[in-house]
Amino acid sequence: MGGVATVELSCAELSVREVNAALRALPDGSVARVIAPRGLHNLAVGLTARIDITIAGNAGYYLAGLCDGPDVDVEGFVGWSVGENLMSGTVRVRGNASECAGASARGGLIVIEGDASSRAGISLKGGMIAIGGDVGHMSGFMAQAGTILIGGDAADSLGDSLYEAVIYVGGKIRSLGSDARVEELDAEDMRRVRELAAAAGFDHVIAEDVTKVASAKQLYNFDALKDQKY
Amino acid sequence: MCGITGLQLRNPSLYPQLGQLTVPMLDVLASRGPDSTGVAVYRHDAPPGQHKYSLCAPSAGYDWAGYVSALEGAAGVVPVEFRARGRDGVIVTSIGPDRGPELLTAIDPSVRLFGYGTAIEVYKDVGPAAEVCARYDVGSMGGYQAVGHTRMATESAVTTEHSHPFAVSSDLALVHNGSFSNYASVRRQLADRGVRFDTDNDSEVAARYIAMQMAGGADLAEALLLVMKTFDGFYTLLVAAERSIAIVRDSFACKPMVVAETDDYVAVGSEYVALAGLPGVEKARVFEPMPEEIYTWEA
Numbered sequence: 375m376g377g378v379a380t381v382e383l384s385c386a387e388l389s390v391r392e393v394n395a396a397l398r399a400l401p402d403g404s405v406a407r408v409i410a411p412r413g414l415h416n417l418a419v420g421l422t423a424r425i426d427i428t429i430a431g432n433a434g435y436y437l438a439g440l441c442d443g444p445d446v447d448v449e450g451f452v453g454w455s456v457g458e459n460l461m462s463g464t465v466r467v468r469g470n471a472s473e474c475a476g477a478s479a480r481g482g483l484i485v486i487e488g489d490a491s492s493r494a495g496i497s498l499k500g501g502m503i504a505i506g507g508d509v510g511h512m513s514g515f516m517a518q519a520g521t522i523l524i525g526g527d528a529a530d531s532l533g534d535s536l537y538e539a540v541i542y543v544g545g546k547i548r549s550l551g552s553d554a555r556v557e558e559l560d561a562e563d564m565r566r567v568r569e570l571a572a573a574a575g576f577d578h579v580i581a582e583d584v585t586k587v588a589s590a591k592q593l594y595n596f597d598a599l600k601d602q603k604y
Numbered sequence: 605m606c607g608i609t610g611l612q613l614r615n616p617s618l619y620p621q622l623g624q625l626t627v628p629m630l631d632v633l634a635s636r637g638p639d640s641t642g643v644a645v646y647r648h649d650a651p652p653g654q655h656k657y658s659l660c661a662p663s664a665g666y667d668w669a670g671y672v673s674a675l676e677g678a679a680g681v682v683p684v685e686f687r688a689r690g691r692d693g694v695i696v697t698s699i700g701p702d703r704g705p706e707l708l709t710a711i712d713p714s715v716r717l718f719g720y721g722t723a724i725e726v727y728k729d730v731g732p733a734a735e736v737c738a739r740y741d742v743g744s745m746g747g748y749q750a751v752g753h754t755r756m757a758t759e760s761a762v763t764t765e766h767s768h769p770f771a772v773s774s775d776l777a778l779v780h781n782g783s784f785s786n787y788a789s790v791r792r793q794l795a796d797r798g799v800r801f802d803t804d805n806d807s808e809v810a811a812r813y814i815a816m817q818m819a820g821g822a823d824l825a826e827a828l829l830l831v832m833k834t835f836d837g838f839y840t841l842l843v844a845a846e847r848s849i850a851i852v853r854d855s856f857a858c859k860p861m862v863v864a865e866t867d868d869y870v871a872v873g874s875e876y877v878a879l880a881g882l883p884g885v886e887k888a889r890v891f892e893p894m895p896e897e898i899y900t901w902e903a
Contacts, residue, residue, distance in 0.1 A: 413877035431886050434877050451890035453876055454860065472862065472892040491892040492857050510857070510894055529894065 378405050386410040390417060397444075400425050415453065418446050424463075435472075438465045441482070457484040460501050473510065476503040479520065485574045492529070495522040498539050504574035514541045514587070515551065523570045525579050536589035542567050543585045544578070555590040606781040607633025607754040607874045608768075608842045608861075611882075612849050612903050615868040616748075618883075622647070623745035625882060629871070630733035630752045632878040636781075637754035640767035641736035642728025644719060644777035644844060646903075647747030650696050657695040657704060658726040658771070660764060662714035664691045674711045690739045692718075694725055701774045716764075716802070719771030723846055726777065728753075728767040748903050751844045753779035759787075759806045770808045773815035775846035780807035781859045781874060782838035790834060810835060814843060825898045828852045832896060842872060850900040857895035864888035870901045 383393045383406060397406055397418055404425040411417055415434035418427050418441065425444045429437065432450035442461035451469040460479040467475075470488035477493070479501030486494075486503070492510030495503045498517035508526035515531075517539030527545035534551020541554075542563070550556070559582070567581040609629045613619055622645065630641060650656050661668070672686050675695070685696040699707060705717055719726030727740040733754050737743060753768035760766050769777040784790075787806040790813060795801070799812050810831060817827035824845045831841070832852060840859035843850050851861060851872060862876045866888045871879045879885050893899050 412880035413875065415875075415877070432876055432880070432890055434875060450886065451862075451876065453862070470891045472860065473857070489891065492895065510892075511855075 378403060381406040382409060383407070384409045385412055385414055385417075390414050393417060394419060394421075397421055397425070397427060398423075411450075413453065418444070432469070437467075438463075441465075451488075456486075457482070457501070460484060470507070471505075475505070476501055476522075479503070483570075483573060489526065494524075495520075495539070495541075498522065502570055502573075504570050504576060506574070506576055506578070508545070511548075512551065514539060514554075517541075521566060521570060523567060523574070523576075523579065523584075525571075525576050533587045533589070535593055536587070537594075538589070540566075541587040542570075543587065544580070544583065547585060547587070550587065553590050553593040554587050557586045557588045559584065559586050605636040605756045605874075606768075607636035607878065608752070608779045608781045608840065609633055609871075609873040609878050610749070610751040610779075610842050610844065610849050610851075611869060611871050612749040612901050613747075613869045614866075618868060619647075619748055620746040622747040622750055623742045626750045626752060627733070627737045627743045628881045629873060629878045630737060630754055632880075633752075633754040633874055634733040636874055637756040638732045639757045639762045640728065640730045640755045640764070641733040641753065642726065642755075642767045642769050642779075643737070643742055643750055643752035644769045644771055645725045645727070645742070645745050645747045646723040646749045646775070646844065646846070647725070647745070648723050649746075650722065654696050654698055655700060655704060655720060655722060655774075656725055657697070657708055657720045658718045658724070659693055659695060659708065660716040660718050660728075661691045661693075662712075662716075666691065666715075668693055671711060671715065675708065678707060678711060689725075689727060689741070692727070692740070719769070719777060721771075721775030721846060723747075724771060724775045724777060724844075726769055726771045728769065729764050730762060730767065749844060749849060751777055751779050751842050751849060759783050760804050765803050766805050768807060769844075770805070770811035772802075772808070772811045773819065775844075776811070776815055776818065777844045778807060778811040778814065779842045780810060781840045781861075782854070784810065784835050784837035784839065786836040806837075810839075810841065818845075824848055824850050825900050828898045840874070847903045848900050849903075850898060851893055852898050853893060853895045855896050861893050862890060863893055863899070864890045 402424040420440045429448040434453040438446040439458040455474040457465040460482040464483045466485040471490040475490040475494040476484040480499045486505045489507035494509045494513040498520040500519040504523040506525045511529040514533040518537040522541045531551035533554030564581040571579040687694040768779045771777040784806040787809040814827045
């Protein structure tokens with residue numbers, strides 16, 4: 375680790391607040407390891423320095439939420455809303471993730487090596503999410519900007535009410551949501567998929583074979599006179 | 605909110621520790637539901653052919669000896685064993701579920717029957733998990749599976765009777781996180797078919813519905829499939845039968861659930877943090893169950 379000593383913080387000894395305060399006090403270039411995370415919520419949130427953090431085990435809700443800089447690596451599973459509102463930096467989850475992975479992320483990269491549950495990438499605002507396995511229903515719901523790459527299959531209502539975000543799926547799509555449609559892959563798409571798969575370390579994603587899902591843009595403007603039922 | 609949790613042991617050497625493992629799971633989930641707490645513990649500790657009836661006393665210091673002799677008299681020459689648990693207790697007897705529930709409640713209508721079967725014991729009361737578990741010494745109980753609930757009441761009153769689990773037929777127990785929106789309609793349909801209710805709670809309707817389907821020949825998974833078709837609302841349900849536990853989540857799946865499986869056990873809980881104290885859980889396969897899929901595990 376280039377001679378940088380690893381700061382070890384144990385959730386068995388410190389409260390979540392104390393762990394987060396200790397992480398926040400670290401300068402750029404620091405390396406930290408959070409042990410015994412025991413599924414605790416709100417670990418490593420709101421950090422702005424360029425530091426490397428390893429979470430040594432399974433974590434709870436909102437892991438690395440609101441972060442703007444650090445690289446966070448989870449050696450396990452995460453609960454709801456990992457990387458929620460991420461601004462920059464990376465979050466890598468070695469196991470599975472619960473619902474709402476990367477919700478509203480504005481920047482940065484969130485990698486889920488396993489499966490992500492429902493509503494992955496909901497309201498994405500510019501970040502990148504790469505999921506190695508499958509995603510649950512309503513993934514990409516109302517995503518405004520950014521990219522979601524799904525290595526496995528997508529459950530029902532993928533990309534419902536999408537705005538400008540784009541979703542690439544390596545496996546099967548059970549169903550598309552309202553106003554989502556499959557579009558032709560062009561060279562630029564394949565470049566994006568290749569880059570994202572490389573950054574995530576996904577060998578199983580073949581850029582030429584993914585399905586692109588984007589907005590059909592029929593819900594962009596509400597037409598008050600259409601189908602006057604009210 | 606409400607918290608739900610369950611543990612089914614695959615490694616018999618863990619059976620003596622069932623209660624000891626379950627209490628911390630409930631204690632962590634007290635943050636999701638501090639109003640009342642309940643647990644159904646499954647163990648085959650009654651002699652073959654005997655049934656256990658979990659009874660709740662109307663008040664502390666209840667005359668259980670008098671109750672037992674009245675029962676022995678009413679049932680006719682049937683020996684009855686009483687196992688005291690705090691203020692409440694478990695009756696062990698050969699009286700079967702065909703006439704047991706009616707007979708037992710007729711002895712003293714103020715005594716409430718919280719569950720019955722060959723393996724199940726039900727303990728529930730108002731109060732946070734640590735208090736309620738201590739009241740019944742749940743930590744000392746062995747067994748092969750348990751389901752528990754920490755309640756934050758939304759649909760009906762905070763009383764002992766309104767606490768979960770709802771264990772309304774032999775060895776069946778249901779815990780619920782969520783709220784049903786059409787339960788009054790389903791309740792009327794069941795009432796028309798002769799089903800009687802102990803409370804006005806929405807989750808009891810689901811428990812009675814599942815019991816009715818299973819009495820009609822459905823297995824647990826089939827009964828849960830019918831729950832999905834009949835009930836509207838938000839739910840993550842955890843249901844235990846004599847030899848199985850099962851979960852199902854509504855199509856929206858806004859009520860959480862995490863599953864952790866190892867060679868030694870399958871554990872489920874509203875939040876992973878409730879499972880974090882289990883032995884070897886850091887090596888478990890951990891995932892969130894999908895909506896509208898029925899997951900069952902056999903003991």
